[in-house]
Amino acid sequence: MNDTEQLIKEALGQLAERTPHPGPTLNALRRKRKRQRNNIFLIATAGVAAVAVLVFGGLVASDRYAPPLPNDAAAALTPSAPGALKYQPHWLPDGFVETFRSANDGSTERGWVPANAPADGYGGGPSVTLSSGQGSSSQIGEWRDVTVRGLKARVQASGEQAVVEWKAQDVLVVRVDRVADPEGTALRVADSVRADSNAVFEAPFKVKGKPAVVFSGTSPGEWNARYSPGRGPFEVTVGKSKPETGDAPSVPVEVRGKQGVIVGGGTLVVQEGDLWITVSSSPADKPDAEIVAMANDVEIASNVDTGWIRKK
């Protein structure tokens, strides 16, 4: 074993000494298990109550008729418009290319990494992100007042990270990570941001009409998109790469008219053409039938625009 390897061993051993006390984990586990039990009881109670209301409501309303409002049908049939990303930085550090886009509930984010970055560009290397519609929740240092194109702004920086936040038509945030002169870089990127009506978030798939919220890739032919409604109960991904499932036990299932598998009891994987669809239940307590139904509801877009991936 050479010096570097010995030093790695010692460093990891030192990190292990900082293992947190198990108390908070055990308490959180206890609370979550209790909440799950309560949720099961609440769901059962709510189900019984809902059936009772429907039966009673049906009886009362059966002799009434109210014509539908003219706008109801239109509202129901209006497709969800692609999310406008609205803003574009016109200066980025040399060689940075776009690999990440997301749009969700009015807030958007775009991410750039060096063109030679490995994997998905979020493996811990340098990155620049521009988000709109939501202020920064990061606390990496003290906020200081600055200006961005004459607008009041604030910046915080620490180590190799910096965040600039300002209010244009929307709240805008530029974050840089692991770049030289992070504050200077973040301010220069922020100064270069302009409105751009051409940049849109086109979801590669929808689930029951709701678009995927995250779209990222390492090349136009190697991408991945995710739909996750809040913190559950399901997360759906569609991508070009076969998901890594290890050798966890798997059960074959019929889904989308073909054979897929349920791995480890909570994750469904099925291949469709050159794409892989993955549906995970989180927590993994959903019956297989519900996971299959979710996968059946995935509508993949016929023309997925991936031309923006790896472009500046």
Added chain:
Amino acid sequence: MTPSFDDFVAEQVTPLLRYATVLTCDPHLAQDVVQEVLLRAQQKWERIGSVDLPHAYVKRMVTNEYLSWRRRRAAKDVALCMTTLESVTPPVGDTTHHYDEREAMLQRIAKLPRKQRAAVVLRYYENYEDSEIAQMLGCAEGTVRSHISRALATLRMDHTPEPAGVGLRLGEGLS
């Protein structure tokens, strides 16, 4: 006989937290990962409890959770810094000059891509063989060797010995 889930947790929670801390380089993220994995394990305990080595199975769940896409964004947002580490547990006193060098090495390990970092942890912290690491990461042994070789190249390349006493300052970011 299948151990009860509560007995398993009582016995394994600390080793799992220790492993997750080394793997994630972030005690808060380690707590989060272990909680989520134990919740899932509890729901499938009938099956997991009956396998030969339940702790190995759950440890693998921890590894997969760390490597899963669900954690990628979170890990990008969570900066590993000394204040984070020390808010959870203070560093153990070390008066030797190796301390600074080890801290600097930790910084470099924390910046490795996730699979490389996992392979390094399994090799140098858990002392696993290539075949065991391959099984844990769900990849070929050649891929494991490649991960470790690249990681070592990065760690060596960045390794410029510093004089004693010149190291990471408190509050300085690690990632």
